[in-house]
Amino acid sequence: MLELRDLRVSYGAIEAVKGLSLSVPKGKIVALVGANGAGKSTTLRAISGLIKAKSGKILFEGKDITNWPAQKVVRLGISMVPEGRRVFPDLTVYENLLLGAFTRTDKAAIARDLEAVYQLFPRLKERRGQLAGTLSGGEQQMLAVGRALMSDPVLLMMDEPSLGLAPVLVQEIFALIKRINESGKTILLIEQNARAALELCDYAYVLETGVVALEGPGKELLRDDRVRKVYLGEQ
Amino acid sequence: MSTHANKGTLRIIVVAAVMVLLLAWAQGDLRFIGIGPWDAYFVRILNLAAINTILALSLNLVNGFTGQFSLGHAGFMAVGAYTTSLLVMTPQMKKVVFFMEPMFEPLDRICIPFLPALLVGGVVSCVFGILVGIPALRLKGDYLAIATLGFAEIIRLILQNVRRLTNGALGLKGIPQVVNLWWTFGAGVAVFLFIRGFVRSSFGRALIAIRDNETAAELMGIDVFKHKLLAFAISSFVTGIGGGLMASLLTTIDPAMFKFPLTFQILLTVVLGGMGSLSGSVIAAFIVTFMTEFLRVVDEPLQLGAYTIHVPGLRMVIFSALLVIVVVFYPRGLMGNKELTWESLSSPVSRLLRRRVAS
Ligand SMILES: Nc1ncnc2c1ncn2[C@@H]1O[C@H](COP(=O)(O)OP(=O)(O)OP(=O)(O)O)[C@@H](O)[C@H]1O
Ligand SMILES: [Mg+2]
Numbered sequence: 001m002l003e004l005r006d007l008r009v010s011y012g013a014i015e016a017v018k019g020l021s022l023s024v025p026k027g028k029i030v031a032l033v034g035a036n037g038a039g040k041s042t043t044l045r046a047i048s049g050l051i052k053a054k055s056g057k058i059l060f061e062g063k064d065i066t067n068w069p070a071q072k073v074v075r076l077g078i079s080m081v082p083e084g085r086r087v088f089p090d091l092t093v094y095e096n097l098l099l100g101a102f103t104r105t106d107k108a109a110i111a112r113d114l115e116a117v118y119q120l121f122p123r124l125k126e127r128r129g130q131l132a133g134t135l136s137g138g139e140q141q142m143l144a145v146g147r148a149l150m151s152d153p154v155l156l157m158m159d160e161p162s163l164g165l166a167p168v169l170v171q172e173i174f175a176l177i178k179r180i181n182e183s184g185k186t187i188l189l190i191e192q193n194a195r196a197a198l199e200l201c202d203y204a205y206v207l208e209t210g211v212v213a214l215e216g217p218g219k220e221l222l223r224d225d226r227v228r229k230v231y232l233g234e235q
Numbered sequence: 236m237s238t239h240a241n242k243g244t245l246r247i248i249v250v251a252a253v254m255v256l257l258l259a260w261a262q263g264d265l266r267f268i269g270i271g272p273w274d275a276y277f278v279r280i281l282n283l284a285a286i287n288t289i290l291a292l293s294l295n296l297v298n299g300f301t302g303q304f305s306l307g308h309a310g311f312m313a314v315g316a317y318t319t320s321l322l323v324m325t326p327q328m329k330k331v332v333f334f335m336e337p338m339f340e341p342l343d344r345i346c347i348p349f350l351p352a353l354l355v356g357g358v359v360s361c362v363f364g365i366l367v368g369i370p371a372l373r374l375k376g377d378y379l380a381i382a383t384l385g386f387a388e389i390i391r392l393i394l395q396n397v398r399r400l401t402n403g404a405l406g407l408k409g410i411p412q413v414v415n416l417w418w419t420f421g422a423g424v425a426v427f428l429f430i431r432g433f434v435r436s437s438f439g440r441a442l443i444a445i446r447d448n449e450t451a452a453e454l455m456g457i458d459v460f461k462h463k464l465l466a467f468a469i470s471s472f473v474t475g476i477g478g479g480l481m482a483s484l485l486t487t488i489d490p491a492m493f494k495f496p497l498t499f500q501i502l503l504t505v506v507l508g509g510m511g512s513l514s515g516s517v518i519a520a521f522i523v524t525f526m527t528e529f530l531r532v533v534d535e536p537l538q539l540g541a542y543t544i545h546v547p548g549l550r551m552v553i554f555s556a557l558l559v560i561v562v563v564f565y566p567r568g569l570m571g572n573k574e575l576t577w578e579s580l581s582s583p584v585s586r587l588l589r590r591r592v593a594s
Binding site: 049070086090099147 | 437440441443444446447448450451452453454455456457458459511572
């Protein structure tokens with residue numbers, strides 16, 4: 001469904017992604033793991049059109065979408081939960097969710113998806129009239145996920161959805177990702193929490209300073225010595 | 236549900252009726268039953284307040300709702316004011332006013348009614364807004380502030396130097412005074428309702444999203460540039476209209492009127508009322524207009540026994556001090572980004588009533 005070929009992205013003189021190739025098959029959960037500054041967020045930003053690639057190709061369902069502007073990429077059905085929540089603080093929960101459906105026009109379908117999001121996150125339904133800026137951190141994260149779902153994406157990209165959540169909530173969010181995937185959405189996931197991500201995903205890429213260092217099915221990487229030492233902190 | 240809606244409609248009808256009666260009284264249209272008009276100076280201040288409301292609302296749309304920083308209001312006002320004036324002035328008056336150098340043909344013979352002239356003024360201002368906005372809004376960051384500041388200066392230089400179009404530094408005189416309270420308040424209400432409708436639509440929601448977080452707004456599929464440009468174009472149009480009304484109210488205009496302090500005063504009004512609050516802008520425009528007028532007294536020489544105190548400019552000092560005090564107590568302006576609602580108006584009153592009844 002999504003394929004990156006030799007992608008390179010730089011911020012001025014700093015090259016953050018140095019020739020990355022990966023593919024995300026339809027219906028699967030693919031994880032990107034790696035140390036801080038490895039280029040994970042940069043990769044997602046390039047896919048979603050927030051920054052330009054220096055070279056390489058981004059293919060979505062066979063179509064070359066390299067350097068498309070963000071608003072066109074969303075319309076293809078790619079939506080992203082950005083790093084660090086980024087809800088709209090001056091708008092209510094309900095208005096945030098409506099903005100998630102900004103590109104859509106079918107009112108009935110939007111209402112149906114809104115109900116589905118409320119069902120996924122009953123907390124958001126209780127607080128639908130509350131300003132998003134006054135939600136707790138965890139609630140904002142739920143809102144960011146709910147908002148991304150409101151565009152009815154085929155590919156959902158999540159940048160560290162568990163960041164800053166209490167352990168109970170982390171488990172909940174992983175269970176949720178599984179459920180979202182089972183409802184038919186393909187998922188590209190970035191996680192610091194490598195163990196949980198590798199357990200959850202179908203396939204994973206380990207990034208090191210802008211290139212793929214290792215790849216394989218999640219369960220296999222979990223058994224890999226190097227991964228266990230560097231990313232899972234085992235002796 | 237339907238009684239709720241009826242109550243709302245009833246309120247609007249009552250408010251509109253009261254406003255129409257008051258305006259008719261003030262304007263002198265109720266003379267036939269022996270009341271009005273109000274004091275001419277007071278009516279003039281009311282007119283100014285209504286025009287300042289229009290200007291504050293249009294600035295708030297860009298600076299408050301969209302989170303862009305425009306500093307070119309004086310320039311857009313000038314474009315509206317000059318365009319409208321040049322279109323409504325009679326050919327005879329133009330001959331008299333342009334005595335240094337004759338006016339360009341065929342503009343010297345053109346004379347159209349006020350309403351179309353006002354609208355043309357708005358449209359011309361809007362075109363300038365788009366021309367400034369296209370390059371400035373494409374870039375991220377505060378380029379709009381720089382571009383609009385430069386634009387306003389350029390406009391002023393043009394007004395001063397293209398004498399055969401604008402009569403240079405001497406300005407224009409004898410602009411027909413068409414506007415009265417009906418015009419200024421009519422336009423004020425129309426602008427208020429228009430901008431309110433706009434910011435409450437999904438378009439307005441997108442503007443607030445852009446202000447809150449531009450990157451996340453892009454991820455929602457919002458065309459950030461298009462939205463900013465549209466908001467800015469509407470704002471320029473409305474500002475041009477405000478300038479045209481102002482010109483017709485004052486009957487004389489000159490380039491020196493449209494310097495930065497004018498923009499600054501409108502900016503202060505918006506900040507005082509609350510960035511992102513339309514009702515705040517309305518309230519603040521009235522407060523600021525009335526205060527600047529009433530404080531004129533302190534600029535007059537004051538006789539205290541044998542001493543005469545005369546501090547020119549004291550008015551602005553007092554005015555600024557009052558503003559500082561307000562901002563200390565209300566750092567986000569009088570209204571923050573909230574709107575005045577019936578509930579917020581009636582709850583203190585009803586609370587007071589209930590206390591009376593209880594005691
Ligand atoms: N806006 C920017 N300007 C300059 N350099 C940047 C910018 N954003 C990221 N970088 C650099 O690019 C590199 C990759 O950053 P990126 O955010 O993609 O890392 P990451 O893998 O998501 O890390 P983390 O796990 O900490 O979120 C880092 O070295 C970072 O300093
Ligand atoms: Mg990151």
